[in-house]
Amino acid sequence: MKMNKLFSSIAASAMVLTALAPAAVANAASGNPTNVQGTGVGAYTNNGKLGMATSASANVTDGSATAQSDANVKVIDGFLVLQAVPDFGFGTAMAGSKDVRLIDGTSMRSDDGTPAGTVAILDSRNAATAANGFELKATVDEFTDSANQATPGFVLNFDQFTEDKNADNTHLNTNPSIQIPADGKTSGQIINQKNTRGQHYFTYKGLGNQVTLAVPDKIPADQYSSTINWTLSAKAV
Numbered sequence: 001m002k003m004n005k006l007f008s009s010i011a012a013s014a015m016v017l018t019a020l021a022p023a024a025v026a027n028a029a030s031g032n033p034t035n036v037q038g039t040g041v042g043a044y045t046n047n048g049k050l051g052m053a054t055s056a057s058a059n060v061t062d063g064s065a066t067a068q069s070d071a072n073v074k075v076i077d078g079f080l081v082l083q084a085v086p087d088f089g090f091g092t093a094m095a096g097s098k099d100v101r102l103i104d105g106t107s108m109r110s111d112d113g114t115p116a117g118t119v120a121i122l123d124s125r126n127a128a129t130a131a132n133g134f135e136l137k138a139t140v141d142e143f144t145d146s147a148n149q150a151t152p153g154f155v156l157n158f159d160q161f162t163e164d165k166n167a168d169n170t171h172l173n174t175n176p177s178i179q180i181p182a183d184g185k186t187s188g189q190i191i192n193q194k195n196t197r198g199q200h201y202f203t204y205k206g207l208g209n210q211v212t213l214a215v216p217d218k219i220p221a222d223q224y225s226s227t228i229n230w231t232l233s234a235k236a237v
Helices: 001-020
Strands: 029-033 045-048 082-083 118-123 134-140 156-158 176-181 187-193 198-201 212-216 228-231
Touching: 082 228, 118 134, 134 176, 156 187, 176 187
Parallel strands: none
Antiparallel strands: 029 045, 082 118, 118 198, 134 187, 134 228, 156 176, 156 212
16 A cells, blocks of 8 residues: 555656656757768658758759757846957967967867957947946966976067947957067056947957967977956946
8 A cells, every 4th residue: 555655656746747847849950861871861851950951862953951040149238248258379380480370269278268269348338337438458378388388488469450340339449569478467458448338349360460479489399378368347547
């Protein structure tokens, strides 16, 4: 009798948990699946994961495949937000090179950087507050080699350029000729602007001169990396 009561209790609990579980959302891709044996595709249409072919036959112009993704945004009001900072990948260089151009947004460290090369700042404060602007500064830690040994002498050089044009900004400029030695202490003022309400994107493009790297002389061949520390302050100085 006790066992019957126990099983009844478990069954009732399972029913409650099932009722509370969220319903599955039908969002699978549809079409002729390519994840079948051989070189062809499935001879049937079903729902599953990409990739999906538009048909089961080769070189035809009928059929279709579908998939779902999403678009999302968080809307805020009254805040100054540092949304994104870039990773800088300078590719390969020689010891003593003073003007190594940016190649891409490759990252060598686990940090907050993105590969898009963009500093993104949102100023959603009211016009009176945003009139005070903001300041963006950066420091660069010492570069370390593959054995994590510090190597002094690297310098990041930032040149002036205008933010990406869009309908929701005031077309701000970065500061010209900023040199930041990689010593973990010296800061460089990248942006110091007033009247900053809006969305701002400053994109460092590959092979441009918006940011370059100076490599010290007579250092051994190795892989070197550093952390850039970005600080956004809520008032221009």
